[in-house]
Amino acid sequence: MKTRAVVAGAAALTMALGLTACGGDSGGSGDKNTLKLVAADYGDKKSNASKLYWQEVVKDFRKEHKDIKVDVQVINWNEIDKQVKTMIQSGNVPDLLQTGGYADKVADDLLYKADEVTSAKTRANIVDSFNKAGEVDGTQYGIPWTSSTRVLFYNKDVFEKAGIKEPPKTWDEVAEAAEKIKKSKAAETPYALPLGPEETQGETMIWELGNGGGFTDAKGAYTLDSKQNVETFTWLKDNLVKPGLTYANPATTDRKTAFADFAAGKAGMLNGHPTLVQMAKAGKVDYGVATIPGKNGPLKSTLGVADWMMAFKDGGKKDAIKKFLDFTYSKKMLKFNEMYNFPPVTEDAVQQMRSSGEHKDLEPFFEELPNAKFYPLGDPAWDVVSAEMKKTGGKAVTENPRQVLGDLQKKAEDAAKNK
Amino acid sequence: MSLKAPPSPDPETAGSRARGGRSSRPVRRPRGGGLARLGPLPWIAPVLLLILAVVVYPIVELVRTSFLNISIAGIIRGSAGTDKYRKLFDETDFGHVLVWTVLWTVVVVAVTMLLSLGLAQLFNQRFPGRRITRWALIAPWAASVLMTATGFKWMLNQTAGVLNTVLLDLGLIDKSRDWLGSPGTAWPWMMFVAVFVSLPFTTYTLLAGLQTVPKDVYEAARIDGASGWQTYRGITLPLLRPAFLVGVVINLINVFNSFPVIWAMTQGGPGSDTATTTVFMYKLKETDIAESAAMSVVNFAMVVVLVLIFLKVSRWNEED
Numbered sequence: 001m002k003t004r005a006v007v008a009g010a011a012a013l014t015m016a017l018g019l020t021a022c023g024g025d026s027g028g029s030g031d032k033n034t035l036k037l038v039a040a041d042y043g044d045k046k047s048n049a050s051k052l053y054w055q056e057v058v059k060d061f062r063k064e065h066k067d068i069k070v071d072v073q074v075i076n077w078n079e080i081d082k083q084v085k086t087m088i089q090s091g092n093v094p095d096l097l098q099t100g101g102y103a104d105k106v107a108d109d110l111l112y113k114a115d116e117v118t119s120a121k122t123r124a125n126i127v128d129s130f131n132k133a134g135e136v137d138g139t140q141y142g143i144p145w146t147s148s149t150r151v152l153f154y155n156k157d158v159f160e161k162a163g164i165k166e167p168p169k170t171w172d173e174v175a176e177a178a179e180k181i182k183k184s185k186a187a188e189t190p191y192a193l194p195l196g197p198e199e200t201q202g203e204t205m206i207w208e209l210g211n212g213g214g215f216t217d218a219k220g221a222y223t224l225d226s227k228q229n230v231e232t233f234t235w236l237k238d239n240l241v242k243p244g245l246t247y248a249n250p251a252t253t254d255r256k257t258a259f260a261d262f263a264a265g266k267a268g269m270l271n272g273h274p275t276l277v278q279m280a281k282a283g284k285v286d287y288g289v290a291t292i293p294g295k296n297g298p299l300k301s302t303l304g305v306a307d308w309m310m311a312f313k314d315g316g317k318k319d320a321i322k323k324f325l326d327f328t329y330s331k332k333m334l335k336f337n338e339m340y341n342f343p344p345v346t347e348d349a350v351q352q353m354r355s356s357g358e359h360k361d362l363e364p365f366f367e368e369l370p371n372a373k374f375y376p377l378g379d380p381a382w383d384v385v386s387a388e389m390k391k392t393g394g395k396a397v398t399e400n401p402r403q404v405l406g407d408l409q410k411k412a413e414d415a416a417k418n419k
Numbered sequence: 420m421s422l423k424a425p426p427s428p429d430p431e432t433a434g435s436r437a438r439g440g441r442s443s444r445p446v447r448r449p450r451g452g453g454l455a456r457l458g459p460l461p462w463i464a465p466v467l468l469l470i471l472a473v474v475v476y477p478i479v480e481l482v483r484t485s486f487l488n489i490s491i492a493g494i495i496r497g498s499a500g501t502d503k504y505r506k507l508f509d510e511t512d513f514g515h516v517l518v519w520t521v522l523w524t525v526v527v528v529a530v531t532m533l534l535s536l537g538l539a540q541l542f543n544q545r546f547p548g549r550r551i552t553r554w555a556l557i558a559p560w561a562a563s564v565l566m567t568a569t570g571f572k573w574m575l576n577q578t579a580g581v582l583n584t585v586l587l588d589l590g591l592i593d594k595s596r597d598w599l600g601s602p603g604t605a606w607p608w609m610m611f612v613a614v615f616v617s618l619p620f621t622t623y624t625l626l627a628g629l630q631t632v633p634k635d636v637y638e639a640a641r642i643d644g645a646s647g648w649q650t651y652r653g654i655t656l657p658l659l660r661p662a663f664l665v666g667v668v669i670n671l672i673n674v675f676n677s678f679p680v681i682w683a684m685t686q687g688g689p690g691s692d693t694a695t696t697t698v699f700m701y702k703l704k705e706t707d708i709a710e711s712a713a714m715s716v717v718n719f720a721m722v723v724v725l726v727l728i729f730l731k732v733s734r735w736n737e738e739d
Contacts, residue, residue: 082705088493089708108494188578197688248577249600251689266578384491387706392512392690398601407511411706414506418488 034069035320038084039098040307041076042340044256044279050074053339057332061324068320078198081387093314095321102134102142102308107380107419110312114140117311117321122329125346129370130306136378142308143325144345146337149368150206150303152293153262153276154269156286161186162268167290169298171210171235174269178245181268192261192270193236193246195394198254201375201386204393206271206303207232209373210294215385216376222385222412225405233401235295241397251394262287273305274341277361289364304372306345343369384415478719485712493708503713512691512699519606520675520695527610527674531617532667538618539625540655560619568683571612575599575684599685602692609693613680617673621666628662629655664733671729672722696721 043049054072061070073094075083080099087093088110105111114123114134123131126144134142154167162180178190195203201215208214213228223229240246247253259276261267263283271292280287291298311321334352337344343365344350353359354366376382388411396404454461488499507513542553559567574581575598583595599605632655640650656663678697681687687694687702694702696718703711 085491085493085708089489104490104492108490108492108496110492110494197686247600248597249689252597252600252685261578384706387491391688391702391705395690395692398689 032315032317033067033320034071035096035317035324036071036073036094036315037096037098037324038073038075038080038087038094040080040100041074042275042342044275048339053336056335057328060331061327064327065323068323070324081383093312095315095317096309096311096324098145098307098309100307101377101383101386102310103136103378103380104383105310105312106136106141110314111141112311112313112318112321114143116318117325118143118329119322119326122326125329125348127345127347127350130345133306133374133377134308136380142310142377143329145307145309146340146342147304147306147345147369147372148273148275148342149305149365149372150202150271150273150292151289151364151368152269152291153272153280154288154290155187155262155265155267156288157265158186158268159288167269167288168293169290170293171239171295174293175239175243175245178240178268179243182243182245187266187268189247189261189267190269191240191246192253192258192267193240193250193397194253194255194258194270195250195397196252196254196257197390197394198256199390200393201389202255202303202305203271204389204396205373205375206292206299207236209299209301209303210292211235212295214373216379220376220379222376222409222416224385224389224412225402225409230402230405232295233396233405237397237401250397274343274362274365278341291368301371301373302368304369304374306374306377379416379419381412381415381419384419385412388412388415481712481715481719484709485716487709487712489707489709491706499709503707503709504717506707507703507710507713507717512694516691516694516696516699519693520697523606523610523613523677523695524671524675527613527617527677528667528670530610531614531621531670531674532663534614535618535621535625535666536663538622539629542622542626543629556619556622558619559616564616565679565683567616568612568680571608572599572684575608600689602689605685605693609680609684612684613674613677616680617670621670624662624666624669625659628659631662632658668726668729671725675722675725676718 039050039054041050051074058070058072084097130144131140134140134144158181162184164177164180168174168177181187181190208229211228211232213226213232217223258270259279262270263279263285265285292302329346333344333346334349337349343362388408392404485503486499488496490496577595577597586592587595598608636654640654676697681698685693687698691699700711700714700718703714
């Protein structure tokens with residue numbers, strides 16, 4: 001009896017300790033020669049999952065560096081930020097992370113500087129403007145991974161059926177073309193406007209750029225509710241949403257829905273990035289591309305998006321990380337960008353892709369690249385601001401734009417104060 | 420906990436233990452000495468430890484987190500005092516999220532209880548196929564709530580949903596509608612699903628209650644010439660009270676905390692227009708984990724208050 005009670009008590013105690021220990025560090029450190037890499041999934045189906053890409057990279061890397069092991073964890077875009085946050089909170093920090101933003105981690109002093117974990121040769125090979133975008137206060141932390149720009153996609157069959165001669169250049173022409181598509185019933189959704197949580201900030205910035213607006217002023221202070229921005233959303237609300245020329249609820253419609261609709265021939269036009277090229281081809285949609293229309297003419301600079309690679313200091317595995325990054329950036333970039341049809345960030349891959357003649361469909365994106373405008377990526381508060389926009393930004397086209405944007409501006413100012 | 424309830428060792432044993440040092444007289448429970456002094460503790464200790472680990476510890480941690488300043492990357496930057504609570508109460512959406520949480524809870528629980536009363540009554544009758552229908556009722560309960568909600572989400576989908584297709588084919592609507600896209604139509608649908616998944620448990624609770632009502636009471640009522648409705652109000656309902664109360668309390672807590680239905684169907688969007696406090700708490704996590712913890716603490720307090728008020732109003736103890 002006595003022993004049994006003691007055993008039970010001990011068992012419960014172990015369990016209790018085990019439970020509380022769950023929060024402690026269960027990974028992260030470990031042995032110096034095992035790298036933990038967390039990466040986003042760019043694939044949209046099993047056959048092009050990013051996991052396949054990374055498996056190959058690791059396999060080839062191991063041929064040259066037998067002593068270094070790399071554990072890869074690929075997470076989809078909707079989950080990666082949350083999961084990484086949980087990893088950091090629980091002390092289970094990855095050694096390498098490839099995702100959409102880096103600056104918030106700089107604010108907490110979690111990252112190696114770029115020059116600590118890459119060779120000069122690797123950095124010189126990366127397009128300069130991207131290296132610049134990886135800087136926080138003049139020091140580079142973010143290592144560019146891939147880039148893309150946005151252009152207007154339109155369905156040629158739909159345009160023909162609706163009697164539209166050429167792609168719209170101004171906002172009024174967008175509304176006019178959408179009206180024609182609606183009248184002729186050429187497509188279910190004349191203009192696909194995805195302002196859902198997936199990428200609210202992207203669509204928002206594209207439209208705001210069209211009216212001389214944007215997220216920050218020249219000094220980097222947030223101007224989310226500037227006169228131009230409120231005007232932009234008021235226009236969208238009155239000219240696209242209210243007349244039923246786009247989704248009834250843009251605030252809950254994600255980009256992936258819009259892309260899928262376009263690839264299924266259900267949408268007349270939308271702003272898209274290179275992934276849509278492949279999707280449209282797979283859906284046998286005869287599409288055309290044009291520079292995104294602004295209020296009074298095509299955008300001079302479109303939205304450029306870059307994704308990032310970053311290295312965490314926590315595990316202290318600087319040397320192994322450097323070997324892995326130098327290997328990947330010198331040998332495996334082309335493979336990645338060909339797999340997903342993205343414009344590369346390294347000079348040699350850009351040249352190879354442009355000269356091979358196999359990527360003609362990427363030309364429009366390459367052309368927009370030099371003038372592309374980025375999010376305020378180097379601002380540590382940006383990640384909070386962007387998350388807030390994803391939550392409520394889309395409501396600006398159905399509710400009062402001034403109020404919704406004003407609310408966001410307040411939150412952005414708070415975030416900037418606490419960064 | 421009934422720490423003092425079990426009988427303490429009888430006086431003789433206690434005495435023998437006290438004198439144990441100087442007397443070699445055989446004691447009645449020679450091996451129970453050390454443990455007996457601890458009373459029932461060794462037996463309930465595992466449970467106590469478990470409660471400490473899985474109930475008390477997380478609550479302590481939750482409250483602690485709500486007073487911390489945590490960066491978006493997840494690093495603790497020191498104390499935040501009551502800042503996070505102030506930030507939470509200042510949220511533009513906080514007011515209407517609270518209102519909707521109350522509405523959501525009241526409507527879903529009320530409708531569930533009413534329908535379940537009827538269903539339980541029905542299933543208490545003898546009719547052919549009763550066994551099968553009783554089994555069928557378990558289906559929504561047996562299926563994962565998340566699966567059910569996801570299923571409904573797709574049925575309500577604007578372009579591919581079966582509901583739009585049917586309504587279009589019947590000519591009831593002229594353009595397919597985005598049912599979950601705006602709060603006006605999303606709330607009723609989510610409430611419908613929440614009721615749907617709450618029915619089985621509630622009905623079975625009430626059914627069990629109904630079966631404890633003795634037959635002779637009904638017989639007596641019939642002899643006295645009571646009408647069906649009189650019998651129901653005068654006999655069935657009062658005797659069903661314990662089961663009914665259990666159903667209400669458990670549903671209140673369940674529905675108030677209900678997360679999967681809303682998260683699977685709308686993620687609380689657009690903005691926080693279709694969020695209850697539980698979903699709102701989850702959404703806050705994306706921007707500020709400490710503020711989210713503050714919301715959790717408020718939630719926790721609300722559940723405790725809710726249950727206390729309810730027990731008071733229904734004079735729970737009197738029934739016991």
